[in-house]
Amino acid sequence: MVANTRLTRTDSLEQLLGEVTNELVMTGIDSGDGVIALPQQYPGGAPVVVRIRRDAGVFIVSDHGAGYTEAEHLGAPQTFTRLAPRIATDHGVRYDGNMMFAMEVPRDWLANAIIFVASASRRAVEATAEALAEERNSRDKLVLKDLVRAAFRDKAAFDVEYRGRSTKQWKFTAMVRQSDHWSLFDLVSPHHVSINSAIVKFQDIVRLDDAPRGIAVLSNREKMDAADISLVGEAASRVIPLSIEVDDIREAA
Incomplete structure (x- = not known):
């Protein structure tokens, strides 16, 4: 049986x-x-x-x-x-x-x-x-650099590294020195690797004492999931689209 x-x-x-x-x-x-x-x-x-x-x-x-x-x-x-x-x-x-x-x-x-x-x-x-994707990302980074350069001129530096609370050195597309604070800009594409990397690096930066402002620049907001945008927004100080105007990028920083 x-x-x-x-x-x-x-x-x-x-x-x-x-x-x-x-x-x-x-x-x-x-x-x-x-x-x-x-x-x-x-x-x-x-x-x-x-x-x-x-x-x-x-x-x-x-x-x-x-x-x-x-x-x-x-x-x-x-x-x-x-x-x-x-x-x-x-x-x-x-x-x-x-x-x-x-x-x-x-x-x-x-x-x-x-x-x-x-x-x-x-x-x-x-x-x-x-x-x-790499070619598109390279083009988008050039667009972001041109925007930051037009908005801040000699206050801007590009392809910089900044040490987070974890002591890890993170790479950012641009950095701007204001009279009373620093602002770090980084491009975020719809790809999950880019999104996850942005979340981790911005979280590590904003945990610093006297932390710089972290500006996440979305290369293609329309192709990003709303939940991903929300997570990036929780990690960064501001989230802005790459299509932003020069005056608006000044305000965001």
């Missing part, structure tokens, strides 16, 4: 695992090619899909240009093309200017090839998105 119960439980678990696997990995046939949608996603949310073509006993596995297409949606195909060859090499696959692929893989390497191609394709798009 106990043995039968165990068998039933085992069979149920195996059935459950099979059902979950089918939910995680979708397969199909398209124009004679095998298609597998994996439980990985590109930065835009689309699933990573690989195609498998049989050719005289071996298999050709590729992303069918899906990574490149995702980079086009980001508006950065040139960046993708620049980064993809190195990423392909790191993952043990090839890049032909459009597709990530593994050429002529035997059956016992097919699973590995699928994983390597999918990972290379996804990582190349992630790297493209990261490069875009």
